[in-house]
Amino acid sequence: AQSVSQHNHHVILSEAASLELGCNYSYGGTVNLFWYVQYPGQHLQLLLKYFSGDPLVKGIKGFEAEFIKSKFSFNLRKPSVQWSDTAEYFCAAGSSGTYKYIFGTGTRLKVLA
Amino acid sequence: EAGVAQSPRYKIIEKRQSVAFWCNPISGHATLYWYQQILGQGPKLLIQFQNNGVVDDSQLPKDRFSAERLKGVDSTLKIQPAKLEDSAVYLCASSVTGGNQPQHFGDGTRLSIL
Numbered sequence: 239a240q241s242v243s244q245h246n247h248h249v250i251l252s253e254a255a256s257l258e259l260g261c262n263y264s265y266g267g268t269v270n271l272f273w274y275v276q277y278p279g280q281h282l283q284l285l286l287k288y289f290s291g292d293p294l295v296k297g298i299k300g301f302e303a304e305f306i307k308s309k310f311s312f313n314l315r316k317p318s319v320q321w322s323d324t325a326e327y328f329c330a331a332g333s334s335g336t337y338k339y340i341f342g343t344g345t346r347l348k349v350l351a
Numbered sequence: 352e353a354g355v356a357q358s359p360r361y362k363i364i365e366k367r368q369s370v371a372f373w374c375n376p377i378s379g380h381a382t383l384y385w386y387q388q389i390l391g392q393g394p395k396l397l398i399q400f401q402n403n404g405v406v407d408d409s410q411l412p413k414d415r416f417s418a419e420r421l422k423g424v425d426s427t428l429k430i431q432p433a434k435l436e437d438s439a440v441y442l443c444a445s446s447v448t449g450g451n452q453p454q455h456f457g458d459g460t461r462l463s464i465l
Binding site: 270272330337344 | 355384394399406407442444451453454455456459
C-alpha cells in the first residue's frame with residue numbers, strides 16, 4: 239500500500255542548530271514529493287517539491303531536501319534554524335501524473351530562542 | 352493572488368446534527384480537494400474534483416458525507432448526521448490542472464462534535 243512515514247513526531251532545537259527531518263515513502267513507479275509547513279495559526283504552505291532532475295532541491299527560507307531513490311527517502315534539512323521556523327512540517331508524496339497525494343503524520347518543530 | 356477561502360473557521364455541533372463547509376478556490380484552479388485532518392495525523396484526502404466532476408472519492412464515507420462543486424468553482428462539503436469521530440479540521444485545497452502541480456490550502460474549518 240502507498241504510504242508516507244515521518245519518524246520524528248516532535249523535535250526541539252536551539253536556534254542555530256542544524257535540522258534534519260526524516261520522510262520515507264512507499265510508492266510504485268515515479269513519485270512526486272513535497273514538504274509543506276504549517277506555522278501556528280496559518281494554513282499549510284509549500285516549502286519545496288521534487289518531480290525529477292537534481293535530487294537536491296532547494297525551497298524557501300533556506301530549506302532543502304534530498305531525494306534518495308535507493309532509500310525511498312526525502313529528508314528535509316536546514317543548516318541553521320531560527321525561532322521563526324517553529325511550525326509543523328508535513329511530507330507528502332504522489333504518483334507522477336496523478337493528482338492524489340498522501341501526507342505523513344507531521345513533525346512538530348519547536349525552536350528555542 | 353487571493354488564497355483559498357473557507358468558511359466557517361470553527362463549528363461546534365452535537366452528534367447526529369448536520370453541518371456544511373464552504374470553499375472557494377483560487378481563481379483559475381480547476382482541481383479542488385477536500386481533506387480531513389484529525390488531531391495528530393496528516394491530512395487525508397476525502398474527495399477530489401476536476402472542474403465539476405469527481406475524480407476520486409474513494410475515502411469519502413458516502414453514507415454520511417457528501418460534496419458538490421456544481422459550477423466548477425466553489426464547493427460545499429456536508430456531513431449528515433455527524434458522529435463524534437468526525438471531529439477534525441476540514442481542509443480545502445486547489446491546484447491548476449496537472450499531476451505535478453502543488454496544492455494551495457485554505458485555513459480550514461475546525462469541527463467539534465459534542
